[in-house]
Amino acid sequence: MRLVPRPDPVRDPVRFVDQRLGAGSLLRSTLRYVFPDHWSFMLGEIALYAFVMLVATGVFLSLNYVPSDETVTYTGSYAPLQGRTMGAQYESVLRIVFDLPAGNLLRQTHHWAANVFVVAIALHLARICLTGAFRRPRELNYLVGVTMLALALVEGFLGYSLIDDLLSGMGLAIAYSVAGSIPFVGGDLAILFWGGEYPGSSAIWPRMEILHVLLIPVAIGGLLTVHLVQVIRQHHTQFPGGPRGERAVVGTPLWAAYALRSIGLFLIVAGLLLLLGGLVQINPIWLWGPYETALSTNGAQPDWYLGWLIGALRLMPPLEVRFGDYVAVPNPFWGGALYPLVVFGILYLWPWIDKRRWGDRARHETLDRPRDNPRRTASFAALATWVFVILFAGSVDRFAFRTLISYEAQIWFLRGAAIAGPVVAYLVTRRLCEELRARERHPLRGWSGEVVRARDDGGWAAQPEEAPTDEAAGEAAPPR
Amino acid sequence: MSGHRHLSRARRLARAVARRRPLLPRPVRVAAAIGCASLAAAIGLGALASQAPSVGAQAGDEPPAATGNTPTSPAASGTATGPAPPAAIGAAPPTVTGSEPAPAAASGSDPASATPGQLAEGRRLFLSGCASCHGEDARGIEDVAPSLRGVGAASADFYLRTGRMPMEDPQDEPQRKEPFYDERQIAALVAYVGSFGGPPIPSVDPAAGDLSVGFRVFGELCAGCHQIVGRGGITTGAWVPGLQEASPLDVAEAIEIGPYVMPAFGDQLTQEQVDSLARYVTWTRQPDDVGGWGIGHIGPVPEGMVAWLLAGAALLLTIRLIGERTTR
Incomplete structure (x- = not known):
């Protein structure tokens, strides 16, 4: 008989750790945590992984960026800018592009990741709003998400502006005008942030850098943690039907199923962003050249996620509120400041607007499919149309250049579309949802054809076979 | 005998698996996803590797490439034969190139030294093709077209050679198109319009x-x-x-x-x-384009389209493939 158990190189250390930390039960519950199966729940994951890529590439970029506008003469390896005087910040990015190994790959991957990050957030937001996932008890987590979207827009603009190339320099000039247009306090605010009247003092570069590489990423990371912890605590919402209900959560456990799927998704996101970074040129700052306040270029645009603000500035008729010579509300305020405030105001209030409209204050662990609540779906479609019509207006000069359709005519058309578009989108979406619901409820509106089969003798026979309506419609049939 | 039974059992098993999962079993899908991602990452890194030489090379070899195939120096344009169509347009007819600033090219190209025959043909072409808008005496017609007296050979050469003149509708904005006249006719018209004075064709x-x-x-x-x-x-x-x-x-x-x-x-x-x-x-x-595909060189608009239509669509497709699609 053995009184002393034989030492085991695996079990013993594990037991040692578990007896002192009690980590076993925590690990077990973590590994058994269930994740939702439906594909639309992975939109937020894409945003998360884009953020991971942003941090990973951003660390490299921040180590090589110089937040200074000190004038230097370019002597690097890019011939068309030889001997040009420029700011040190622009020169440092040229060095990243041309003189550091993999520098431009990482810079471009960073920029593509930023663009895809906001795409994923927008789609994730659409999923939440269309299915009612924001309802009680998840309103606060929804607010956290909308706040991260707002921070992502500011973060993106700062990253774009840090370089001080011709495009971003023009963007900063517009930002200064918009900041200055805030009634009564705007001018002082703009001078405070820029460190003086436009173009401001040198202090703005380290300010923007510290916001871009430290404060806002940390804020996003913190909110992200809150967002995810809250999702874990409350568990995911789910579509109705099957064994699911308000009191049960169905999904795939983390180990050994969902973790693999999620790691796969991360690798796909990372691979796609690296591919874009290596193969598709983004923001070629060496072609734009350095910014000086007297310079400008035709066709200048912000990145897509701020295009709706440029669009609003363009569409807004030249209205100002004046008292004698005093301009109380300068024109850029409407498109550049009030419009995003209204859009984000609607987004922030969305759960409470929804509550009011339906008088529905109950807890909801299950979702509505978009068609199940036609008016909610139609409302979100109207909001999205409002934003995207105006986003399109931001690029209308390039569209006019390509199509030769007069710019002024397009502006007038889009002014109309910005007002009528949401109404049309509302009506069409609502009708679509109602039709979709009606179609699946109506037993006779499925497939009603007849199957004709080849006979062995070469002829054809219309078989009075069981019509495939049940099976074909089964895929899309309502859960109830 | 027993081998046949094994086969049929395997088939039954395969069928059972297929019935349970409509498309592919999840482990296969996950494996495929990871495979695709690794491939994508590998190609990305390959792109990085191929990017390095172009950075090193461009400083050295770019300037000759920019000018090598454009016959634009006065000496080259005298021969007036370039292989590419734009080059042929760029090389103006020998009779009108050069002018005062470039003494080497003063070979009868000055409008003042245009031959009487050329002036006569230019006058004839002008009356048939230009005078209806610019007037028979080239003094212009109010609200239709400007006077051409004093615009010089440079202007006539530019508008005719780039096909911007003649225009169908004088209210239009002149646009580049295939030249309406051949080189000899353009030379004659340029000599005629240039004979009223104005800037010569620059070098x-x-x-x-x-x-x-x-x-x-x-x-x-x-x-x-x-x-x-x-x-x-x-x-x-x-x-x-x-x-x-x-x-x-x-x-x-x-x-x-x-x-x-x-x-x-x-x-x-x-x-x-x-x-x-x-x-x-x-x-x-x-x-x-050291960064890859240039997508038009106008910045954020095509970039946003790539972000939505290429990356966004690819990622939506991916999650549709690796996620479940039914809401039940």
Whole structure:
């Protein structure tokens, strides 16, 4: 008989750790945590992984960026800018592009990741709003998400502006005008942030850098943690039907199923962003050249996620509120400041607007499919149309250049579309949802054809076979 | 016998698996996803590797490429034979090239020294093709077309060679198209219009210009309308052409005369700056795309389209494939 158990190189250390930390039960519950199966729940994951890529590439970029506008003469390896005087910040990015190994790959991957990050957030937001996932008890987590979207827009603009190339320099000039247009306090605010009247003092570069590489990423990371912890605590919402209900959560456990799927998704996101970074040129700052306040270029645009603000500035008729010579509300305020405030105001209030409209204050662990609540779906479609019509207006000069359709005519058309578009989108979406619901409820509106089969003798026979309506419609049939 | 039974059991098993999962079992899907991602990452890294040489090379070999195939120096244009169509347009007929600033090219090209036969043919072509708008005496017709007295050979050469004149409707904005007249006829018309006085056809030699000077001057004077990489755009009341088809001589003439709503910059620029601008504009046909596919060289609009339509669509497709699709 053995009184002393034989030492085991695996079990013993594990037991040692578990007896002192009690980590076993925590690990077990973590590994058994269930994740939702439906594909639309992975939109937020894409945003998360884009953020991971942003941090990973951003660390490299921040180590090589110089937040200074000190004038230097370019002597690097890019011939068309030889001997040009420029700011040190622009020169440092040229060095990243041309003189550091993999520098431009990482810079471009960073920029593509930023663009895809906001795409994923927008789609994730659409999923939440269309299915009612924001309802009680998840309103606060929804607010956290909308706040991260707002921070992502500011973060993106700062990253774009840090370089001080011709495009971003023009963007900063517009930002200064918009900041200055805030009634009564705007001018002082703009001078405070820029460190003086436009173009401001040198202090703005380290300010923007510290916001871009430290404060806002940390804020996003913190909110992200809150967002995810809250999702874990409350568990995911789910579509109705099957064994699911308000009191049960169905999904795939983390180990050994969902973790693999999620790691796969991360690798796909990372691979796609690296591919874009290596193969598709983004923001070629060496072609734009350095910014000086007297310079400008035709066709200048912000990145897509701020295009709706440029669009609003363009569409807004030249209205100002004046008292004698005093301009109380300068024109850029409407498109550049009030419009995003209204859009984000609607987004922030969305759960409470929804509550009011339906008088529905109950807890909801299950979702509505978009068609199940036609008016909610139609409302979100109207909001999205409002934003995207105006986003399109931001690029209308390039569209006019390509199509030769007069710019002024397009502006007038889009002014109309910005007002009528949401109404049309509302009506069409609502009708679509109602039709979709009606179609699946109506037993006779499925497939009603007849199957004709080849006979062995070469002829054809219309078989009075069981019509495939049940099976074909089964895929899309309502859960109830 | 037993082998047959094994086979049928395997088949039954396969069928059972297939029945449980409509498309592929999840482990296969996950494995496929990871495989795709690794492949994508590998290609990305490959792109990185292929990126390095172009960075090192471009400083050295770019300037000759910009000027090598453009027959634009006065000496070259005298022979007037370039292989590519734009080059042929760029090389103006020998009778009108050069002029006072370039003594080497003063071979009967001055309008003043145009032959009487040329002037007569120019007069004849003018009456049949131009006079209905510009007037029989070339003094213009009010509200239709401007006077051509004093616009000079530079202007006539620019408008005729780039196909901007004649226009169908005098209210239109002149646009680049295939030239209406052949080289001999253009030479005759240019000689005729030039005989009223005005600036002669300028000389330009992009090889003598400096690319970085051209980039800087273009940014200061031209990019506000033509876009910094010469991709064109719109301004109040005008459609600004992209410059990828413009020959160096087109650039020099446009600087001199200021066509349509463009201001004339001839007085502000030295010959070296004009040469440098012509060199820069030629360079923008194929700028340094060290970052990969250039997607139009106009920045955020095509970039946003790639982000949504390419990356967004690819990622949506991915999650549709690796996630479940039913809501039950």
